[in-house]
Amino acid sequence: MTATKIIEVDSKTVERLRASKLANQGGLFNEGFEAGQEWAKNRGEAWELINLEQFHDEIRLEQQYDWDWFFSDEGSQDQVYTTAESLYFKIDPDQDKERSSAREFWAGITEDDKDDKNDWLRGFAEGALAIWEAVKTQI
Secondary structure, eight states: OOOOOOOOOOHHHHHHHHHHHHHHSOHHHHHHHHHHHHHHHHTOOHHHHHHHHHHHHHHHTOSSSOHHHHTSHHHHHTOSSOHHHHHHHHHOGGGTTOHHHHHHHHHTTOSSSGGGOHHHHHHHHHHHHHHHHHHGGGO
16 A cells, blocks of 8 residues: 655645646636636535535546536537536535526626536636635635
């Protein structure tokens, strides 16, 4: 059995690499990332972020349907619900596929109908997860 060495990384390194990652993403992804961070910081509940993290972890292990697929045009075409609705139902599974709840959620976050853009939605999810990753060990 191999021991895993824990490496400490300072916040400047994290911020530099985050900026580098965002610079290589498209504009819609960046806007979504910022919106996801804003939501996580100011309105998201811990249980919602936990649900999003669990979904992220579960889908990453899938062989056929992974995180990239979920936010792809192919993934959104295979679903009964839009990608925005499906993502919301992962964040708040108690809504039991209530489309009106999903519309209300996204309307409170973006007024520009960006929630119908997969790049924006992926950015939103990853922005929210970045905030959760930064705070979850502190709460």
